[in-house]
Amino acid sequence: MSILADMKSNLGTPFQHPDIVVSMPSGPEFGAKPILSYFEDAVRQGTVFKAGETVQMGWMILMLKATGSGELDVWEPRFGEVPIVWERGASRTYRQLIVQKSVAEQLGVEPSFPSLTQSAVVSPKFAASKNFQMSRESPQGSDSGWLFATEASESGDGRLASLFEIASKRPEIIPFLALPAASSVVLKDGQVKISYGEKEVGSDSNELLRRLPASDLIG
Structure with missing residues (x-):
């Protein structure tokens, strides 16, 4: 303790x-x-x-x-x-702030912080799926711009939920939430790949991304 x-x-x-x-x-x-x-x-x-x-x-x-x-x-x-x-x-707030800034740095972009009260579109199977993808459109008002799905082909059946609700069920998304619009993240078979425009970074070659599943970084 x-x-x-x-x-x-x-x-x-x-x-x-x-x-x-x-x-x-x-x-x-x-x-x-x-x-x-x-x-x-x-x-x-x-x-x-x-x-x-x-x-x-x-x-x-x-x-x-x-x-x-x-x-x-x-x-x-x-x-x-x-x-x-x-x-x-405020220990959790500080840890997550530093991790989100560090993830944005891996792509050479400035963090674009949403608010945990903002909404996102999430697919019905997202919470229980081993693999997932997340992508961000331009935020508008109470809409964070984030979309969470299990497959690229999955569309049309998502619902709105707060980022806090989604992150409470899938804390793995937290490190990536400050990536700017036009960013995407794919988690597949324990490997993470993030991209923004022509920039792409993966956990196979990036130490920070490899460490992200450790709960002490985000919990």
């Missing part, structure tokens, strides 16, 4: 803003510092955060909850439960 460590911002005296607390299993080197820096920079620019407010970070959403001492505690979604159940901390 991980030992949680709290890191706190220093906003109270200079900005008269409630301090923000981020709980992480490994202290600042694990990622609390970058998350706190995001909030501190926003406050310096005039943003006022309040209890009950949600903030998007990467594709994830963080919830701010008031503590008994007047601070704002950071909570993140727990996967596997729909609707969202919140748990204290």
Whole structure:
């Protein structure tokens, strides 16, 4: 079991803003510092955060909850439960942010983060299929642009679902969700291949893609 460590911002005296607390299993080197820096920079620019407010970070959403001492505690979604159940901390948010950025780097593209509340089209057999493919069209409003299927020929029978619901059932998709429109991902027989335009990278020759099934990278 991980030992949680709290890191706190220093906003109270200079900005008269409630301090923000981020709980992480490994202290600042694990990622609390970058998350706190995001909030501190926003406050310096005039943003006022309040209890009950949600903030998007990467594709994830963080919830701010008031503590008994007047601070704002950071909570993140727990996967596997729909609707969202919140748990204290932001370690999962940080891991997924770094992995999604790293996957985009493999293709030399900037990440295009959706929100876990946005919708996608998913085929009926997707959740139970060993192999799958996912491709992204241009996002529009609440539509992330993502389509999830089991075969290239499968079409016309998909349904709309939130990215959070789909990722709760198939967490293997999470590392690829920040790839931009016109990207595609194929998982077949344990091998991953991602492409964007004429660029293509596969797990047979890429160490990061080979490691992605490890749950500690995304869980």
